[in-house]
Amino acid sequence: MTRVFSGVQPTGDIHIGNYLGAMKRFVELQDEHECFFCVVDLHALTVPQNPDILRNKILQLARIYLAIGLDPAKTTLFAQSHVPAHSELAWLLQCITYFGELSRMTQFKDKSSGKENVSVGLFTYPALMAADILLYDTDYVPVGADQKQHLELTRDIAQRFNNRFGETFVVPEPLISDVGAKIMSLTDPEKKMSKSAEDEMGRISLLDTPDMVKKKIMRAVTDSENCVYYDPDKKPGLSNLITLMSVQTNRSVEDIAAEYDGKGYGQLKKDLVEVTVNTLKGIQDKYNSISEDEIRKVLSEGADKARVIAEKTLQKVQQKMGLR
Numbered sequence: 001m002t003r004v005f006s007g008v009q010p011t012g013d014i015h016i017g018n019y020l021g022a023m024k025r026f027v028e029l030q031d032e033h034e035c036f037f038c039v040v041d042l043h044a045l046t047v048p049q050n051p052d053i054l055r056n057k058i059l060q061l062a063r064i065y066l067a068i069g070l071d072p073a074k075t076t077l078f079a080q081s082h083v084p085a086h087s088e089l090a091w092l093l094q095c096i097t098y099f100g101e102l103s104r105m106t107q108f109k110d111k112s113s114g115k116e117n118v119s120v121g122l123f124t125y126p127a128l129m130a131a132d133i134l135l136y137d138t139d140y141v142p143v144g145a146d147q148k149q150h151l152e153l154t155r156d157i158a159q160r161f162n163n164r165f166g167e168t169f170v171v172p173e174p175l176i177s178d179v180g181a182k183i184m185s186l187t188d189p190e191k192k193m194s195k196s197a198e199d200e201m202g203r204i205s206l207l208d209t210p211d212m213v214k215k216k217i218m219r220a221v222t223d224s225e226n227c228v229y230y231d232p233d234k235k236p237g238l239s240n241l242i243t244l245m246s247v248q249t250n251r252s253v254e255d256i257a258a259e260y261d262g263k264g265y266g267q268l269k270k271d272l273v274e275v276t277v278n279t280l281k282g283i284q285d286k287y288n289s290i291s292e293d294e295i296r297k298v299l300s301e302g303a304d305k306a307r308v309i310a311e312k313t314l315q316k317v318q319q320k321m322g323l324r
Contacts, residue, residue, distance in 0.1 A: 001033060001034045002033050002034070002139040002140060003033060003034045003035070003036065003136055003137055003138050003139050003140070003170075004029050004033040004034070004035045004036070004138065004139070004140045004141070004142065004175070005035075005036045005037075005038070005132065005133050005136050005138040005141055005172075006022070006026065006036075006037055006038070006141060006142050006143075007037065007038035007039065007040035007043070007080065007132060008022075008023070008037075008038075008039065008040065008061060009040050009041075009043050009044045010039050010040075010041055010044055010054065010057040010058045010060070010061040011044045011049070011054075011057060011195065011196060012194070012195030012196035013195050013200070013203060013205040013206075013207070014060075014061060014064050014195060014205065014206050014207075015193055015195050015203040015204055015205050015206065016183065016193075016203075016204040016205075016206065016244070016276065016279070016280075017182075017183030017184075017192070017193035017203065017204075018195060018206075019068060019206055019283075020183055020244070020247045020248065021144060021182060021183055022142055022144060023064075023065075023068055024068065025142055025175075026065075026068070026070060026075075026142070027068060027069040027070060029142065029175075030070060030071060030074045030075040031074070033139075033140065034075075035074070035075040035076065036075070036076045036078075036136050036138075036306060037065060037070060037075055037076070037077050038077075038078055038079070038080050038132065038306075039058050039061050039062055039065075039077075039078070039079040039080060039299075040080045040132065041054065041058050041079050041080050041081045042080045042081050042086065042087065042128060043080070043125060043128065043129070044057075045121060046119055046121040046122040046125050047119070047122065058079055059292060059295050059296075062077065062079070062295045062298065062299055063287055063290050063295050064206060064283075064287065065077055066286070066287075066290055066294075066295070066298065067206075067283045067284070067286040067287035067290065068206075068283055068286075069286075072298045072301065072302065076302050076305045076306055077298055077299065077302040078299055078302035078303040078305070078306045079299055079303065080132065082299065082300075082303035082306075082307075083135075083303055083306050083307050083310050085131075085135055085307070085310035085311055085313070085314040086128065086131055086132055086135065086310070087128075087131075088314055089131035089134065089135055089310075089313070089314055089317060090124075090127050090128040090130075090131040092131075092317055092318070092321060093127045093130050093131055093134070093157055093161075094124055094127045096157065096160055096161060096164065097124075097126075097127050097130075097153075097157055101126075101153055101156070102123055102124060102126060102127070105125075105126055105149060105150065105153070106149060107125075107146065107147075107149070107150070126150045126153050126154070127157070129150050129154065130150075130153065130154040130157045130158070133151075133154050133172055134154065134157075134158055134169045134170075134172075134313070135309070135310040135313045135314070136306070136309055136310065136313070137169075137170045137309075137313070138170060138172045139170060139172060139173065140172060140173050140174070140175045141154075141172050141173070141174055141175065142174075142175040142176075143174050143175070143176060144176070144182065146192070148174060148176065151172065151174050154172060155171050155172065158170070158171045158172070159171055161317075161320075165320040165321060166320060168316060168317060168320055183240065183243065183244060183247075184236065184240040184243075185197070185199075185202035185203065185240075186201060186202050186203070186204070186216055186217070186219070186220040186221065186237075186240070187199050187201050187202040187219075187220070187221055188202060188221070189221055189236035189237040189239075189240045190236055201215075201216055201219060203216075204216055204217070204276060204280075206280060206283055206284070206287075207280075207284060207287070208280065210277045210280075213273060213276050213277050213280065214273045214277075217241075217269050217272055217273045217276065218269050218270075218273065220237060220240075220241060220269065221237040222235070222237040222238045222241070222265050223235055223237060223238060226264050226265055227261075228242075228257055228260040228261050228262075228263065228264070228265065228268060229257050229261070230242050230253045230254065230256075230257045238265065238268075239253075241265075241268060241269065241272055242256045242257055242268070244272060244276070245268070245271070245272050245275060248275050248276065248279050249275060256268075
């Protein structure tokens with residue numbers, strides 16, 4: 001069975017864009033592949049974190065993983081820091097990764113722009129991401145467009161290692177969603193919906209109340225035309241709402257636009273509120289039924305399973321490099 005690996009950082013508020021763009025797909029993938037889904041807490045440390053908040057966010061994200069339908073009997077759920085091989089392999093891969101390659105990463109440029117003190121961890125982040133993926137002989141990685149460059153680097157690193165030391169790593173392929181892969185901010189639809197942006201009105205958290213969902217959608221930025229059609233370039237705000245409706249109802253954006261033609265933006269927003277509240281209700285009901293003990297048990301057992309595979313890969317790499 002082919003293997004899939006993906007991870008989410010336990011920072012900010014996990015929002016509907018994360019769910020519809022990536023995490024919903026995780027649930028489908030667990031029935032078709034051997035899956036490893038990770039709380040990538042080490043990646044969170046590339047910027048300063050409050051330790052108490054981070055601890056809670058790690059458990060919260062694991063709880064959300066379970067609430068959206070990931071099944072520990074089918075898939076391996078674990079926290080990255082609970083498997084030391086991630087950090088160890090990351091160092092070994094850094095030693096065959098070129099400075100210029102990391103310098104060209106657009107995410108580093110974006111996140112470091114205008115900042116005086118930038119951590120080395122933020123710069124070397126893609127090498128740790130490569131280690132995360134390569135440890136598990138991963139065949140496929142579900143990624144958004146913003147992570148595609150990092151996956152290409154992972155592939156380059158794997159191929160370079162294989163050429164230099166002999167066949168060792170599986171070279172992973174991307175799994176990129178089409179519509180819904182990029183849900184935009186409700187307040188600034190030129191930007192991707194962000195779980196860490198200061199403006200909370202721009203995102204719909206998976207844990208938002210119905211009243212908060214209504215408030216955010218009804219205030220979502222559109223335009224003054226009040227004519228419904230799908231055009232992300234000319235009408236980014238409206239097109240984002242159509243996309244949100246499309247991916248939640250499994251209907252095409254063309255069908256949605258045709259249905260609301262002549263009805264105006266208000267009706268679309270009202271119906272989108274109802275659909276979104278219903279989407280979140282199922283997740284929130286499950287989320288509230290999961291105990292902290294259950295979460296810790298799932299993470300512990302998942303780390304035990306992941307550690308066996310990761311250690312085997314790490315030892316193979318160490319041997320190839322002359323460390324064993």
